[in-house]
Amino acid sequence: MSGPAPARPPLLEVHDLTVNFSGSDGVARAVDGVDLTVEEGETVGLVGESGCGKSVTALAILRLVEPPGHIAHGSSVRLGGRDLLALGAKEIRAVRGNHVALVFQEPLSALNPVLRIGNQIAEAIRAHEAVTRGTARWRAVEMLTAVGIPDAKRRASAYAHQLSGGMRQRVLLAMALACRPQLLLADEPTTALDVTIQAEILELLDGLQRKLGMAVLLITHNLGIVAERTRRVYVMYAGQIVEEAATEQLFAAPAHPYTEGLLAAIPRLDERRDRLQAIPGQVPPATAWPEGCRFHPRCPHAWAKCGTEMPPLLEVTPGHRARCWLVKEPERRKK
Amino acid sequence: MLRFAARRLAFAVVSVAAVVFITFLLVHAAPGEPMLGTPERALASPETMARQRTLFGLDRPLPEQFLRYARNLARGELGESFVLHRPVAAVLAEAVPNTLLLGGTALVASLLLGLAIGVVQAARHHSRTDTLLSAATLVLYSVPVFWLGLVLLLVFGERLHWLPVSGMTSAGLEDRLSSLGRAVDVARHLVLPAASLALVQAAAFARFQRSALVESLDAEYIRAARAKGLTERAVLLKHALRGALAPTLTLAGLSVPYFLAGSVLVESIFGWPGLGRVAYDAIFARDYNVITATALVSGVLVAAGNLLADVAVAIADPRVRLDQ
Amino acid sequence: MRTRLALAIPLVLAACAKGPAGDAARAPGGTMIIATTGDADVLFPPVTSVTNGINVSDLLFCRLAELKLALNTVDDAGFRPVLARSWEHPDSLTIVFHLDRRAHWQDGAPVTAADVAFTFGVYRDPAVNSPLAPFLAAIDSVTARDSFTVAFRFRRWYPEQLYDATYHMRVLPRHLLDTIPAARLATAPFARAPVGDGPYRFVSWAAGSEIALAADPAWFLGRPGLDRLIWRVTPELATAVSGLLAGEADAMEVIPARGQLERVQQATDVRLVPYPSPFYAAIVFNLRRPPFADRDVRRALAMAVDRETVVRSVFGPFAEVAVGATSPMQWIWSDSISQLPFDTAAAARLLDQRGWRRGGAGGLRSSHGAPLRFTLLVPTSSQVRQQAAVIVQDELRRLGVDMRIQPLEFTVMERRTQTGDFDAALISRTIDPSPASLLQWWSPGAGGNIGRYADTAFGSLAAAAMRARTRAEAAPLWRSALGRLNDEAPAVFLFSPRNNAAISTRFRNVTIRPDSWLATVTEWRVIEARHIARDRGAPRP
Numbered sequence A: 001m002s003g004p005a006p007a008r009p010p011l012l013e014v015h016d017l018t019v020n021f022s023g024s025d026g027v028a029r030a031v032d033g034v035d036l037t038v039e040e041g042e043t044v045g046l047v048g049e050s051g052c053g054k055s056v057t058a059l060a061i062l063r064l065v066e067p068p069g070h071i072a073h074g075s076s077v078r079l080g081g082r083d084l085l086a087l088g089a090k091e092i093r094a095v096r097g098n099h100v101a102l103v104f105q106e107p108l109s110a111l112n113p114v115l116r117i118g119n120q121i122a123e124a125i126r127a128h129e130a131v132t133r134g135t136a137r138w139r140a141v142e143m144l145t146a147v148g149i150p151d152a153k154r155r156a157s158a159y160a161h162q163l164s165g166g167m168r169q170r171v172l173l174a175m176a177l178a179c180r181p182q183l184l185l186a187d188e189p190t191t192a193l194d195v196t197i198q199a200e201i202l203e204l205l206d207g208l209q210r211k212l213g214m215a216v217l218l219i220t221h222n223l224g225i226v227a228e229r230t231r232r233v234y235v236m237y238a239g240q241i242v243e244e245a246a247t248e249q250l251f252a253a254p255a256h257p258y259t260e261g262l263l264a265a266i267p268r269l270d271e272r273r274d275r276l277q278a279i280p281g282q283v284p285p286a287t288a289w290p291e292g293c294r295f296h297p298r299c300p301h302a303w304a305k306c307g308t309e310m311p312p313l314l315e316v317t318p319g320h321r322a323r324c325w326l327v328k329e330p331e332r333r334k335k
Numbered sequence B: 001m002l003r004f005a006a007r008r009l010a011f012a013v014v015s016v017a018a019v020v021f022i023t024f025l026l027v028h029a030a031p032g033e034p035m036l037g038t039p040e041r042a043l044a045s046p047e048t049m050a051r052q053r054t055l056f057g058l059d060r061p062l063p064e065q066f067l068r069y070a071r072n073l074a075r076g077e078l079g080e081s082f083v084l085h086r087p088v089a090a091v092l093a094e095a096v097p098n099t100l101l102l103g104g105t106a107l108v109a110s111l112l113l114g115l116a117i118g119v120v121q122a123a124r125h126h127s128r129t130d131t132l133l134s135a136a137t138l139v140l141y142s143v144p145v146f147w148l149g150l151v152l153l154l155v156f157g158e159r160l161h162w163l164p165v166s167g168m169t170s171a172g173l174e175d176r177l178s179s180l181g182r183a184v185d186v187a188r189h190l191v192l193p194a195a196s197l198a199l200v201q202a203a204a205f206a207r208f209q210r211s212a213l214v215e216s217l218d219a220e221y222i223r224a225a226r227a228k229g230l231t232e233r234a235v236l237l238k239h240a241l242r243g244a245l246a247p248t249l250t251l252a253g254l255s256v257p258y259f260l261a262g263s264v265l266v267e268s269i270f271g272w273p274g275l276g277r278v279a280y281d282a283i284f285a286r287d288y289n290v291i292t293a294t295a296l297v298s299g300v301l302v303a304a305g306n307l308l309a310d311v312a313v314a315i316a317d318p319r320v321r322l323d324q
Numbered sequence C: 001m002r003t004r005l006a007l008a009i010p011l012v013l014a015a016c017a018k019g020p021a022g023d024a025a026r027a028p029g030g031t032m033i034i035a036t037t038g039d040a041d042v043l044f045p046p047v048t049s050v051t052n053g054i055n056v057s058d059l060l061f062c063r064l065a066e067l068k069l070a071l072n073t074v075d076d077a078g079f080r081p082v083l084a085r086s087w088e089h090p091d092s093l094t095i096v097f098h099l100d101r102r103a104h105w106q107d108g109a110p111v112t113a114a115d116v117a118f119t120f121g122v123y124r125d126p127a128v129n130s131p132l133a134p135f136l137a138a139i140d141s142v143t144a145r146d147s148f149t150v151a152f153r154f155r156r157w158y159p160e161q162l163y164d165a166t167y168h169m170r171v172l173p174r175h176l177l178d179t180i181p182a183a184r185l186a187t188a189p190f191a192r193a194p195v196g197d198g199p200y201r202f203v204s205w206a207a208g209s210e211i212a213l214a215a216d217p218a219w220f221l222g223r224p225g226l227d228r229l230i231w232r233v234t235p236e237l238a239t240a241v242s243g244l245l246a247g248e249a250d251a252m253e254v255i256p257a258r259g260q261l262e263r264v265q266q267a268t269d270v271r272l273v274p275y276p277s278p279f280y281a282a283i284v285f286n287l288r289r290p291p292f293a294d295r296d297v298r299r300a301l302a303m304a305v306d307r308e309t310v311v312r313s314v315f316g317p318f319a320e321v322a323v324g325a326t327s328p329m330q331w332i333w334s335d336s337i338s339q340l341p342f343d344t345a346a347a348a349r350l351l352d353q354r355g356w357r358r359g360g361a362g363g364l365r366s367s368h369g370a371p372l373r374f375t376l377l378v379p380t381s382s383q384v385r386q387q388a389a390v391i392v393q394d395e396l397r398r399l400g401v402d403m404r405i406q407p408l409e410f411t412v413m414e415r416r417t418q419t420g421d422f423d424a425a426l427i428s429r430t431i432d433p434s435p436a437s438l439l440q441w442w443s444p445g446a447g448g449n450i451g452r453y454a455d456t457a458f459g460s461l462a463a464a465a466m467r468a469r470t471r472a473e474a475a476p477l478w479r480s481a482l483g484r485l486n487d488e489a490p491a492v493f494l495f496s497p498r499n500n501a502a503i504s505t506r507f508r509n510v511t512i513r514p515d516s517w518l519a520t521v522t523e524w525r526v527i528e529a530r531h532i533a534r535d536r537g538a539p540r541p
C-alpha cells in the first residue's frame, strides 16, 4: 500500500487529533490522538461502534466542533500540506464545502426544512464562487440532475419534507459536490436508507467520485460496504484508532480482537442493522475511558497487562497496524 | 385549507360572542350604575338618575335587556353611549384606528427589536454580551408599563424636550403643517407611547427568540450550513432564524391582549385618544354599551391577531403551509 | 444707534408682512392650549355634565346675565348684562329681560325672546332629563312679550330669582333645534358641533383628544382677546403637568395634587393662580344607624378630629379648614361661623356621659357590650380623601373609637350612600355660588341628604335666610344656619381645597371666577413679546 514516501504530501493528513468535550461530569475525550491519512482520489473507510468518535473526527477535520467541544492543542489537520487548524475564520470557510465537503448521516435533519432545496445548493455555490443568483440556481439544477433527480428544475423549488429519503440523500450529495471538492467526508451516508436505495446511492457516489477524481473518507459501521467500496480502513474504538490496514488485509487477517468481533457480526445482505451489537458489553462513556487497553473490559483475551498499560499502534505487517498487546505476545491469544 | 379557515373563523365568532355575553353580565352585575358627571362634579339628583334609568331601559329585567342588546347587535347596532350621548359605533370608529396605529407600531417595533436582540444573543450565546443582554431583558420584562411610560415621558419629554409628551398632534399647529409635516408630527407623538408599550414586550420577544434560536442552532442543518462554508451571518439569519421564527410569530399573535391591556395605561399616560382610554372612561362611568362594545372589539382584535399569526407562521414555515 | 436701527427695520418689515394692519394690530390674538384630564361628554348645555363639557359650552353659549367676580347671587348689582341688556321686576313674581339687539347666533340669526322661551322648555322637558331641571322648579313660565322682551314668572317670591333665571340656563337657538324631538336633542349632530352665540365659535372636536374653538370677531360684546382656545385631553395628571412645563400647553384649570403643585411652583414659565374651589369635603354620618342618631356621639366625634392637622398634612398650604358646609367661593363663608372646638377631653367626657366607656380590648369604648365601631366609605378615585381618612382613623382610635376605612370605587360608593347602606362616608360636595344649595344637602327629604339629617332649627334659619331681601340681611342668617349645622354635627366638615390654576406667564390680565374659571377669558391677553409659533398659527376667520 504505502510504497516509498510520496513526492507530494498526502491530500489529508490528520495527526494526533484530540477533541475534548467539557461538561458537568468531567471532560470527555471523544477523539484521542487520531492519526489518519487519505490520498488523492482514494476511498478510505472509518468504522466503529456508535459513539466511538467517528463523526466528531469528521467535524474536527473541518473545525466544525462546537462548544463545549474543542480541538486540543497539538492536533494537526493538513490538507495538501496546509494546516487547517491554523487558518483564520475566513480561510477555513473557503475550505469548507469547497475543498472538503461533508455529507451527513441523517438527510432529513441535514436539510433546512424551511428553505427550498435548490436554494440550499445554490447558496453553497455562491459561498465560494462569484456567480450570479441565476447561474448558481442553474448550476444547482444541473447538480440535481447529475445526482439522478428526475425533473430537477421543478424539484429545485421543493422543500425537504416533500422528498423521499433516497431523494434527500441525493440532494445532500448534490449539495456537497456542488463545488467539486477534492475530499468528501461521507458520514454514514446511507444508514438511514433501505438496502436497495443504499446500493443506488453508493453506486452514484462511486460514479461521481470517479468523474470528479475526488477522495472519500467513508464513515460507516457497515463492514459490507467497507469491503466493497474502500481501499484502506481505519477501525475506531473509544476515541482511538485501534487498527489500520488495507481493506483486503483487514478482512483476511484482522489483528485486533475488536475488529474480529466486528467481522463476526457482519450482517447478511438481506438484513438491515443500524448498530453493531454482536460484541458483548458496552462502549464505556467518554468521560471515563478504562485504564490500559480501552477494550479490555470487553476483550476475551485480556490479561493483567491489558488493564494497566495502553498498547500503542503496533505494526503487524507494513501498512497494517493494531493497538493490541497480542501483536507482541500472540501466545496470549485464547483459543 | 378552506375547511381549516372556516373552522378557525367559526371558533373566533363563538369566542367573541362568549366575550360579549360574559362582559354584558359582568358589567350589569357589577355594583354602581351609569354616572352623570365626574367624581368631582356629580351633578345628578336621585330623581334625574331614576329618570335616566328609565330612559336607558335599565329598569327592565336583565334577561330582557340582554335579549334587546343581542337583537340590536345581530342587526349591527351597538347602541348608544349613556355618557357621551352618541352612537357607540361612532365612538369606536374614532378610537379604534388610533389604537391600531399605536398598538400596531408597538407590536411591529417590539417584534423587530426583540428579534434583533434575540439574534445578537444567540449569535454569541454564553458570551458576556449574551449574559448582559439576558439580564437587561429580564429587568425590562419585569418593569411595569406604567412606570416605564412615566420615566420615558419625564426624561425625553420634559427634561430633554426631544419628543412631545401628550396627544397625537401638536395642538394649534396642525393647520400650518403640510400633510407630510402632519405625518411626521404624528410619528413624533407616537414614539414615546409606542416605546413604552414596545420595550417590555420586546424583552419578552427577545427572550423567546433567543432560546428558540439557540435551540435551532443545535440542529443538524445548521452544521450542514456551516459545512458548506457559509458565513456565520448567513447561517444565523438565513438558516437559524427562519426556522426559529414560528414560535415568536405565534407569541406575537398571542400578545395582542397584552397590547390592548397596555394601551389602557399608555393611552392614559400619553393622552393618546384610543380604545384603551374609551374603555377606561366607560368602565369608570358604567357606560354599559361602550364597555360591552370595547370588549367586542378587543375580542375581534385578539382573534384577528391569532389568525394573522397563523398566516405569518405559514408564510415563514412551509411545513405548516403545506400540511394543511 | 446704528445697531438699534438695523434691528428695527426687520421688525417693521415683519409687521408689514402680516398684511393689512388695523385689525391685527388692535387684537393681538394668540392661542391658549388648555390641558385637561377629561374630555367633554357633549356640547349641549342642558345635558352637559362633565367639567370640560361645561367649560367649553360655556364659551359657546351665553347666559342672559353673568355673575360678577364677587359671586353675589342675591343682589341685582351682582350681575352684569350679557344677552339681556337690562331687566326689571314689575312685581315680586316677575322679571322682564330686554335682550341686546346686537346679539346674534353664529349663523347670523338674531338672538330673540322666542329662543329664551324655547330654552326654558328644553331644560324642563323630562325627555331631555337635564340635571339642571330641579334648579328651575321655582320658575312657572317663560314667555316672549315681543321679539326682544322675555318675561320670567315665578311661583313664589325669593331673593335669588334673578340668579335662578340666569345662572342655570344658557340660551339655545330655537331655529336650529325646534325640529328635533326632545329625546334626540342630546344625540343630535348639533350637540357635537354646536352653533352658539358666545365669544367663541366651535371649530373641531376630536373625541378623547382635542376641542378647538375660535374667537368670533363679530361677537356683540367685542372681540375676545385670544384667537383660539384649544383643550387638550391628557388623562394622566403628571403628563398634563409635564406638557405644561414643556410648553406644549398653556393652562390648566386646577392642579389637584400636592406633588404636582410643587413641580409647577418651581417652574419659571408657568405660575399658579389660586382661587377658592366650589368643593368641600365632609364625613357624613348616617343618622338612621344607632350611634349616630345620638347628637352627642356625633359632636364627640367631631371634636376629636383635629381638622387643622388633617388639612395641613394632606394639602400643606393648599386648602382651608372648612368653616362648615360651604366653601370660600360662597359669600356666606366666614370665620365668624360658630364651630365645635377641637377638644379631645371634652369629646371623651361626652362619650363617657353617653355610656360609651373605655374598657374593651385596646382601650376601645363600648356600651352595653357593643363596641363603638363604624365603617367609613372612601372613594378610590380620591387620593386626598383616602389620606385624610387614615389620619382621622388614628385620631379616633385615640379616643377609643374604632373607625374602619372601606375604599370603594366611586359609582359603587355613590350607590351605597344613595340607598342609605353605610355608616359614614367621606364625601365631597360641589356647590353652587348660591347658598340655597345648602338645602339640597341638609333639608329633610332632599335627595342629597344621604344621612337623613332633620332639624327644625336649621330649617327655619335657612328658610329665613332664603327670604331675606338683601345679601346683608341674608348673610348672618345663613351663617347661623351653618353654625347650627356645625353644632348638630350631622357631619364633620373637614376641608375646602384651594384650587390652583396653572397658567403660562405668557398671559396677562388673568382673572378667575371661582365657579367657572374661564368666565373672564375674553379679557385675557397674550403678552405680544411672548408670541410663539402657535399664536401665529391662528386661521383668520
Ligand SMILES: Nc1ncnc2c1ncn2[C@@H]1O[C@H](COP(=O)(O)OP(=O)(O)OP(=O)(O)O)[C@@H](O)[C@H]1O
Residues within 6 Å of the ligand: A021, A023, A028, A030, A048, A049, A050, A051, A052, A053, A054, A055, A056, A057, A068, A069, A221, A286
Ligand atoms: N455536543 C457534545 N457534547 C458532549 N459530548 C459529545 C458531543 N458530541 C459528541 N460527544 C461525545 O463524543 C462521542 C463520540 O460521538 P460521535 O458522534 O463522534 O460518535 P459516532 O462514532 O459518530 O457514533 P454514531 O455511529 O452513533 O454516529 C460521544 O460518545 C459523546 O460522548
Ligand code: SF4
Residues within 6 Å of the ligand: A256, A257, A258, A293, A294, A295, A296, A297, A299, A300, A301, A302, A303, A306, A311, A323, A324, A325, A326
Ligand atoms: S490489548 Fe489486551 S485487552 Fe486490548 S485488545 Fe489486545 S488483548 Fe484485548
Ligand SMILES: [Mg+2]
Residues within 6 Å of the ligand: A054, A055, A056, A105, A187
Ligand atoms: Mg456519527
